[in-house]
Amino acid sequence: MTIPVRPETDRKIDELLTVYPMKGSALLPALYLVQEEKGHLSEESMEYVASKIGLSAAFVAGVVSFYTMFHRKPVGRHHIQVCRTLPCALSGSDDLMAHLKGRLGIVDGETRSDGAYSLVSVECLGACDRAPFIQINDEEHGPVDPAKMDEILKRLEPR
Amino acid sequence: MAFEPVLTRNIHRPDSGTIEGYLAAGGYQGLRRALKEFSPGQLVEEVKNSGLRGRGGAGFPTGMKWGFLPKTRDKPRYLCVNADESEPGTFKDRLLIEKDPHLVLEGIILSAYAIESSLAFFYIRGEFHEGYRIFQKAVQEARAKGFLGTNILGSGFSLDIIIYRGAGAYICGEETALLESLEGKRGYPRIKPPFPAIVGLYGCPTIINNVETLANVTLIAERGAAWYASIGRPPKNTGPKLFCLSGHVKRPGVFEAPLGVPFLELLNEHAGGMQHSDRPLKAAVPGGSSMKILPASKCDVLMDFDALAAAGTSLGSAGGIVMDTSTCMVTALLNVARFYAHESCGQCTPCREGTGWFVKILSRLERGDGRPEDVGLLTGIASNIEGNTVCPFGEAIAWPVESYVRVFREEFEEHAKRKACPMKTTAVR
């Protein structure tokens, strides 16, 4: 099969196979590497990772579907994750989510057609002292009220 | 004697997090001392004598857990650090990892020495991007200074550490699910026994400890078991503790206090009291959303393992969630149930189906479509889950449901009777 990733990523996965006492442990880090390059994990990517580690494609797909941080479909350039768990809910995360839906014109779980944004509610991010708390890609923000959110959005995609 | 914060002593230093700052503050002295003065077995004894109990949620005595490792040495032993911190209301391990990673790392090296392991795994939840970067740097710094690697400080003891990122699954904080995840699988909890100390990672003897637990080991090596055991409420609730407070408080945050600090002191002094002066306390969960709720009238409690057990709840992860009188308990419990329905791994029928039913029933109560029998249905399902699942996640949802309904039964019944929220609000605020 053709290698669907950059040679550098392929080499990094080879290295991963030597790090762990059992090579199965290389699966999660390998998936992260591929997702970092590609943005999401396609069927082809999962088959590739499976063959690198010596696992079945079905097994890899089962693992990918178990973890919320692996994306089976493309997400936006700015992947906005809004925490909705109790401490954030007590501090107004519902209002923030409603505001974001209106501003971005997408619903929870959707990626905007121009690829700029995706929006998803997530569970406790371990930062309840900064509620309501959000993550955009791997950047953290909190507390975020609608006004603060508008500032952040302006910075992300200046017009 | 005034309490001296020790777990958080470095977090306000401008150079907090760097090895230079840590060394300047006397860091890695405990490791130097222990490698010289203690055999591994003596260090296990020291930790036993300190009274240290696990800070991950269950409060199991750390030294005793280490003592469960088999005496035979035909297989490697592993130390797995639980940095998955996902219990709603909990954000204390994050603070240690981000602000004083070397305090944690020193504890890992000491603990690996004590249990005679030469390979440790640091399992950090995937969402902690900053913590991952900071801890990676700390490991590199420690390696460069000879605190990690072969023949550490000339002691003959060698240790390497692998940082492993989780990928978004609450259940992977449960220790056997964590092991499955580390092996590159779905995070399905294993049936116990066998316990991980006997059959753990890759089938080898494994000790799993929480980040804060291991930071405490650093303090014990540095200042001794007798000092440690004098803090808190000896003999069974010793040492300093990190308490999180979130929700309707003026200053949410992580606060260090001795085990056994009164909850009301944490709330009123450390967290600055209630957020709104006209909305008094209605209820609080002391230990993360899995633990039983206490009404305001029962919040005059001491925050330690045994005092909270006696009050009918648990210290858990010490993630205190505070709710004021504007909070609708049906909406709050629906939020909690939705979390557990989302996070159930789905292996056991009572947990998978039960969490789904909770969401369904609570949603209709909240919407005003509730039925009179719904309140009894909730407690019935909760008691069917409790004790009938592979892992304690079952209790983690049965306990909140049972306790919210018991403590606020009238409020739940009013929702069904009036077909509306008696507080005339649908938001959890």
Ligand SMILES: Cc1cc2nc3c(=O)[nH]c(=O)nc-3n(C[C@H](O)[C@H](O)[C@H](O)COP(=O)(O)O)c2cc1C
């Ligand atoms: C559903 C569930 C989630 C858990 N999540 C965590 C967690 O995020 N972090 C943690 O340290 N322990 C967590 N635990 C507890 C661990 O199973 C284990 O008891 C702990 O890591 C042991 O470390 P300790 O003895 O140092 O506390 C969880 C337990 C359960 C049942």
Ligand code: SF4
């Ligand atoms: S109790 Fe729930 S989370 Fe635990 S193993 Fe069973 S289904 Fe999975």
Ligand code: FES
């Ligand atoms: S509840 Fe939102 S970060 Fe914890």
